[in-house]
Amino acid sequence: MHEIQTLHIVNKAPDHPRFRRCLAMLAPGDTLLLIEDAVLATGLKALAADVPCLALAPDLRARGLEVSTGQRIETTDYAGMVALTAKARRVISW
Amino acid sequence: MHEIQTLHIVNKAPDHPRFRRCLAMLAPGDTLLLIEDAVLATGLKALAADVPCLALAPDLRARGLEVSTGQRIETTDYAGMVALTAKARRVISW
Amino acid sequence: MQEVTPQSYTLVITGAPYASQAPQTALEFARAARASGHRIKRVFLYGDGVQLASALTAPPSDESHWPRVWAEFLTSEGIPGIVCIASALRRGLVDENERKRHELTASNLRPPFIIAGLGEWVEAQRGDSRVLYFHGAR
Amino acid sequence: MQEVTPQSYTLVITGAPYASQAPQTALEFARAARASGHRIKRVFLYGDGVQLASALTAPPSDESHWPRVWAEFLTSEGIPGIVCIASALRRGLVDENERKRHELTASNLRPPFIIAGLGEWVEAQRGDSRVLYFHGAR
Amino acid sequence: MSRTLIIVDTPPYGSWGGREALDMVFSLAAFDQEVSLLFLDAGVHWLRKGQAPEDIRQKSAERNLLAAPVFGVEALLADDGACQTYGLSEDRLLDGVTRVTADAALLAGFDHIAFAS
Amino acid sequence: MSRTLIIVDTPPYGSWGGREALDMVFSLAAFDQEVSLLFLDAGVHWLRKGQAPEDIRQKSAERNLLAAPVFGVEALLADDGACQTYGLSEDRLLDGVTRVTADAALLAGFDHIAFAS
Secondary structure (H helix, E strand, O other): OEEEEEHHHHHHHOOOOOHHHHHHOOOOOOOOEEEEHHHHHHHHOOOOOOOOEEEEEEHHOOOOOOOOHHHOOEEEHHHHHHHHHEEEEEEEEE | OOOEEEEEEEEEOOOOOHHHHHOOOOOOEEEEEEEEEHHHHHHHOOOOOOOOEEHHHHHHHHHHOOOOOOHEEEEOHHHHHHHHHHHHEEEEEE | OOOOOOOEEEEEEOOOOEEEEEEHHHHHHHHHHHHHHOEEEEEEEEEEHHHHHHHOOOOOOOOOOOHHHHHHHHHHOOOOOEHHHHHOOOOOOOOOHHHOOOOOOOOOOOOOOOOEOOOOHHHHOOOOOOEEEEEEOO | OOOOOEEEEEEEEEOOOOOOOHHHHHHHHHHHHHHHEEEEEEEEEEEHHHHHHHHOOOOOOOOOOOOHHHHHHHHOOOOEEEEHHHHHHHOOOOOOHHHHHHHOOOOOOOOOOOEEEOOHHHHHHHOOOOHHHEOOOO | OOOEEEOOOOOOOOEHHHHHHHHHHHHHOOOEEEEEEOOHHHHHHEOOOOOOOOHHHHOHHHHHHHHHOOOOOOOOEEEHHHHOOOOOOHHHEEOEEEEEOOHHHHHOOOOOEEEEE | OEEEEEOOOOOOOOEEEHHHHHHHHHHHOOOOOOOOOOOOHHHHHHHHHOHHHHHHHOOHHHHHHOOOOOOOOOOEEEEHHHHOOOOOHHHHEEEEEEEEOOOOOOOOOOOOOEEOO
């Protein structure tokens, strides 16, 4: 039994076509993990994701970003990223 | 005396952020040259460029594209590309 | 502490060092996976990612030397590092065999990386290991 | 036929072969420029573009061999091909000098390309030659 | 047997990601794995009839794709929305391509989903 | 003397284009050329205060940029629209950055305009 249906890992900046495409492909039961340039999406006014969303803390810190409490985005580290991949039925790296 | 103020050469696909940015930066007196993946813009319904626009024919042919007469886009070849750069006061490669 | 079911991972790196962050993220992931008791079955370099196996990289001394750091990690953990032959030949990465076959002036593959075909990747794809991709950002 | 005022061009290639179309477009441009009576003062490889100067590329025989074709063009036209040293060292491209300096196992720079600093590019930028860039598409 | 979907979202000729995606597809097929190809966004340009890349000295992406059924590739899928955006009507599309709506439901049918770059 | 504008439209750390743009800028400045840097679109993230890339084992882009005035770089320009899009308010922006509207009129002031990749 997997706790996550599909784990979507995005590493592209929010203005990259693949970032937008990934958002459009989320389904209930999925989880979104923002890494590398994708963590810049936490600075945007709205990130329209209806699924649990996490951002990689080392990548946030590198870019001078913090996740505000109102954003419903959790942070995680590399160990957390590993745990997410282990819990998911499938992983897509966008 | 230069016949073209700025020659804008774009090689990125229309969904690339730099393609859109280039369109937003055109000024009267400029010319737009589409090469490589940028020639895919000739397949779009509307290409909102108010300046003369050319597309590189070898790149169009490679991708199975033709410019229709209603599009106000001319085609050129590598010699034409050279001539354009020689006529321009400035060239920006996007 | 939560119970961890050990997993077996294949990591596919398609982003080049000094052009993308992919090799760095993949390495941190691999270290964290090992620390959590998981297994890294193999690392497969594909596309621009093959540059990670270059023996001739010489970055500034105040920057990470990704090919060296990765090679040391693979060696110390005993993980096979496989470089896709088609990607490698197009990008100027060759071992001694390919150097001879193509009559080139030198070889530049960094041990312990070895060159092999996509069959190695297919193997991972159809086996029971989880295949994870680390792409470039552009 | 229109009168052509001969121009002097510096071409900067920043896209790699077998990853971008940049080296191919730049070559067709250079040939057309020469055919129109213009001068190519120099070709400068920067960023990922330095891969074009690899001596170890071995693409499939039914694909263009961009490093070889470019090297032949530069030689036959007597055009200097300059590879940015900082970009080259990060990407594993070295001549004999750099091989020795960094104690590497081999060199892999294809003649007639030579390694030099960004000063060569600054020179073009402030001189009277037109500087044209050929980037990757991503 | 597990089912794999390889996705191409970059156009042909300007960059190499698509070619390397095709190599992955043909390798899977050669080892008798179930594999399909989905062309998405600007990637749908792989599917246009009449490509002639001789003048830019590359191999035809179209011809490359025509071999897909022969090699046992399950399906060539094209996102309908992207085809419309780029004016790729039915008659301009390579034969043997199935138009689909690329959404979460489509992805749900595959065990492995990957991009080449 | 000719004036050069180097444009950065990619964010730091995820790719190397921005770093190589900076090398170009510093080289021009070292040879006493007039050069300015414009950060556009996702490139404005180069200008955020408080970058700490130690954990991803890279050098600080912020520190790199702080050296710009010392080396004689004319101006660090940031596109105002992009700053607003990404919530980069005045107090989060590095000191010495000038907000501008990146348009054709801005470009008109330069003889050479280039991206690093």
